[in-house]
Amino acid sequence: MHPPQSINNNNHLPSSGVTEDLWFHGSESVMLYDYKAQAPDDLSVQRGDWVYADLNNQTVDGWIWACALKMRKYGFIPKAYARPPAMTSL
Numbered sequence: 001m002h003p004p005q006s007i008n009n010n011n012h013l014p015s016s017g018v019t020e021d022l023w024f025h026g027s028e029s030v031m032l033y034d035y036k037a038q039a040p041d042d043l044s045v046q047r048g049d050w051v052y053a054d055l056n057n058q059t060v061d062g063w064i065w066a067c068a069l070k071m072r073k074y075g076f077i078p079k080a081y082a083r084p085p086a087m088t089s090l
Contacts, residue, residue, distance in 0.1 A: 026052040026054040026055070027053060028051075029052070029085070030051075030082065030084075031049045031082055032082065035077055035078060041076055042075045043074060043076060050069070051066040052067045053065060053067065060076065062079050063076045063079055066082070
């Protein structure tokens with residue numbers, strides 16, 4: 001379904017001495033819908049989960065390579081399933 005990503009297939013974040021905020025940088029998005037992985041490089045997420053992605057460095061139309069820190073995993077999600085969080089002024 002997706003072209004191979006140049007990252008190992010276990011879809012887990014490194015755990016040896018690397019903090020989450022230093023390992024991954026990107027824009028925050030919140031999932032609008034559940035998505036169950038349909039390929040080995042997909043990321044299963046649930047509605048309301050937060051994901052992080054470098055939106056300026058995406059290579060597959062309609063898909064986002066994202067990181068879900070809550071689950072300590074990363075993979076592809078449908079672009080239409082995630083949106084930046086709503087911001088309001090105080």
